[in-house]
Amino acid sequence: MSQLPPSWQHVGRHELFPEAGHDDTARFDFLANLNGLLAGQLAPKVRTAYEQEVKPAFEKREGRVPATRHEVRKAMATNTAYQNWSALRRSSMEMRQQTGRRLVLGQLDALIDKAERRNAEPGLVLDPNIEQPRYAAAVDIHCMPGGYHGELTDHDVSAGANYDSGIFATTGGMLGRYNDGGGQAIARWLARDYPDFKPKRILDIGCTIGHNIVPLAQHFPDAEVIAVDTAAPVLRYGHARARAMGVENIVFRQANGESLDYPNAHFDLITTSMFWHETSAKALPRIMNEIHRLLAPGGLTVHLEQPQYHEGMDPFEQFMRDWDAYNNNEPFWSVMHSYDLGEMMRAAGFSDAEYFETGIRAWVDAAIFPEAGSGEEDYGRSAQWTAFGAWKEAT
């Protein structure tokens, strides 16, 4: 029997977190269990249908097995097990958005008031001249109506509050109470393996609500932390959230990571979390070049991402991981995950000797939550990631 997801009642609350009643919790609990069934019971049936029906039929027709995830996708499109799994998964994502938005929008005025009070404290720098990059505006990323940047009213924080409220249910609590398992994992990895590393200036790019940079800001309380994003609603919410959690050493700044106005070698640590797959083929190298320019000698850049489609990964496995790209508004996911990460960083100026790549798991409170990454593979939501980056050589 698979482990039950923790109830949404355990979600980490702070001053900015939307106030929820019984029914909101019940809806998120339903969704977490529905996702559990989809990943644990129905996804394996999709694999069985592929192995027993779709692949043999393809082989009979073509005289070979499917060679790419794209061939698998086309062959699977008419398969009933795949259709059922996909239709329910899409439905679940849409219900999650509606549930979070209804919770948030019903108390939007109060949330804006709370955020405005916190945001009167220093540390939020918005720039209305920042344009949304095409990769953020072409579709609403993972089916959040309005994306990260959409504003329903002045000083809107709804995108951030909705994002914060739903991740716990979508991931079955695998990212921890404050959805910060990625940031916690990096902080713990540094504490264990590099206890002498004490960055003075830290930059986080594509921070959204800052959930993964807050643990690093707490771990390095003397560091000056800059968290940038192009979307104002998540920055307003993120800054107020960090302040409400007692974190005062992060400046949340509306800026585009492709071109930042900090001097060369300004930062000792530069991070991103689950960011690259939401960019584009043009933006990614530009941001990577900025990271190389901004990183001080002896400094570290580290990035958390979903696992790459390494050569030799079963085309069916790639196809399952690709689901979000085609069906959950993650249009750069598929291409990004086929990149050679080392090559990507070499092109930005990092040497082979500097580059590293490793597996990393989200850190969560094991007393309350199921051990991260121990359950069934859930194709894109498991808290088992690739960490890659480079230590820039000291000159």
Add this chain to the structure above:
Amino acid sequence: MTDSGIDPVLAAAAKAKGKRPWFFKDPDVERVLNITMALAMELAVTRQRLDVLERLLDQRGVLARQDIEQFTPEADAEQERQQWNRDYIARVLRILIQSAEGESAEAAGVDQAMEAVMDELTRM
């Protein structure tokens, strides 16, 4: 409505930008699936609320939850409860009952296409 003039009900139900994929051959079937899943979620919400009530009543000594499990209705109550079930099922499956009725009415020549009835009444 909020002070900002937003209708939270409709704004919460907004569609995400980007063409929606449909997985079934007939999108109508998938629309029905989505409505069914929403109902399933709201049923779960109601069931959880009922569970809270039972637990609170139990905690406060109004009744023991075991009383619910072991409840055996008297004859009248049994009739009422079974009648409720029958009524409920007919409400839920109305469309299937009516489809079957429609097929036999058509076979017996009782039901005609509306255009045919219009023509007939125009001539009479």
